[in-house]
Amino acid sequence: MTDHARPGLRVLLVEDEPANRALVRAIIARTGRGKLNGLVLHEAGSIAEARSVVASHDVDVVLVDVRLPDGNGLDLAAELRADPAAGSARVVIISASVLPSERTSAMATGADAFLAKPFDPSDLVDLLVRFSES
Numbered sequence: 001m002t003d004h005a006r007p008g009l010r011v012l013l014v015e016d017e018p019a020n021r022a023l024v025r026a027i028i029a030r031t032g033r034g035k036l037n038g039l040v041l042h043e044a045g046s047i048a049e050a051r052s053v054v055a056s057h058d059v060d061v062v063l064v065d066v067r068l069p070d071g072n073g074l075d076l077a078a079e080l081r082a083d084p085a086a087g088s089a090r091v092v093i094i095s096a097s098v099l100p101s102e103r104t105s106a107m108a109t110g111a112d113a114f115l116a117k118p119f120d121p122s123d124l125v126d127l128l129v130r131f132s133e134s
Contacts, residue, residue: 008038009132010058014050014073015043015065015094020117024063027121028128035129046070054080059089061131063115063124066095066106074109081110090131094119 011028015021021043028039042057044050047070053059062080064073077093080086093106096117106114113127 009060010040011061012042012059013063016045016069031125035132047076061090063092077109077111
């Protein structure tokens, strides 16, 4: 099996903290995993910006922080699941809230995965590789 999946996985990162966005960019840039070659990363610092990106770009994966300046990322995740315009985008909730009840609430939105902050970079890369293969 080769280390090549379809090129150009399109990812939307919805995160209001510039340092956290920079961290995700660095993880992706340094991954060295051929399956992520050509990955396109869109960034949004708010729910409003995320809606704009989804309306104007095809997206395969949406990484959503829970606490955003203009609302709750869980509401955005549920909205994406219900919106045909979002297509079949995979949704990953990223949160520092890691109590079992919070994780359960996050997954109840229809999310495909949950990453607890701080997450291991390899966990993010593994998720993206898995999504690039499906």
